[in-house]
Amino acid sequence: MAQVNHVLKAPLDTDTPTGRWTLQGPIDWREWDGEFVVRHDPSATTYLLTALAGETLRALREGAAHLDEIALRVLHDAAPRSVATAALIASFADTAADTKGLLSVLHELEGLGLVRASPT
């Protein structure tokens, strides 16, 4: 729990882009012990994702769009879901590096065709 508090107190990167991130079509997923399997319906492709990537998709599905919103959901809300998720996200979360790492994940997901970035 201390790790979660640390994340809550972490300042968000001031260089956060103002662009919007959205899912590219419907997805189905399951999470087991901090790993996600995700099926992207438009491409009929199934992926095995880390907790961080999976939680990022979950945040988008729940309505987060801007990087700071996504970061808050991923680093705050997702951590208590399971011990494995909390540990993975806690190890990722390190103040200013948070959103940079998250942005990298979003770009990877964009490369897979799962998400799309658009200007505000």
Added chain:
Amino acid sequence: MIVAELEPSTLNRYLRQGGLRLRTGPVVVNIESTLPAVRKGISLLYAQHTVENGDGFSDFHVCVDRPNSLRRWINRQVVFRFDGAEPFTPLPGNQGFAMLEWGLNWCVSNHCHQYLIVHAAVLERDGRALILPAPSGSGKSTLCAALAFAGGWRLLSDELALIDPTSGHVVALPRPVSLKNASIDLMRTFAPTTVFSDVVHETMKGEVAYARAPVDTNLRADEPAVPAWIVLPRYAQGAAAQLQPMSRARAFMALVDNAFNYNVHGRNGFAAFATLIERSACHQFTYSSLPEAVAVFDRLARSE
């Protein structure tokens, strides 16, 4: 009536004139052939299978025979016909029965989309199914044969797991067990009372032989099983038998990788595999010794 109850002349007539309507699990196949090797293989390895009467519906109409062209005389070959078409290139003339088996696998895996079909062996004990998904060459069929012939497990299939996407149950597809290369002599030693076919040499898979499925495979062919274990097997020379837990997400991906028609089922396929994973304990298994392997799976069945 079962194949063993047919007079040889009757079996021969069926195969030559109109076809033998053979039931294997939920599938009825109409088989035609004039080849003695095919007749011998069916007589030996499908002895306990039901022969359907009359002119009822057959899921597949197949024929294994000589080509119609001049090649039948120049270079003895066999062809597989499915509804009159020839989906595969001809094979050498001594591979008629093997071609029937490979062709039937193709028929089921490409057409029985009422099921989710996984390249996996399936066995059952106490109503619970053990699913062994794996690509060719992993030792899946050898392990499956050992468990079926000497391990107290009922064989549902050594090759194709048919999963009902609604109930999640696994349906039996009783067929001969396919053995390749070193596995042939290994199983002859390990299960000497089993009925084996002759070895066919120099096939695209090396040496191939078939073993007749145990009697209860056919007697209980109508009994589905509830998935309980998903185990990814791997033969490794000299390795001690070792069963290790596997993450559900990775087991899920293994099912996807070994599935024939996962994409055909779309979102329902994803949901069905997810249910299957959630109902099952997931492991990976490395082995080299069949007695050790049988003991490990015996303990698994008793402990969970």
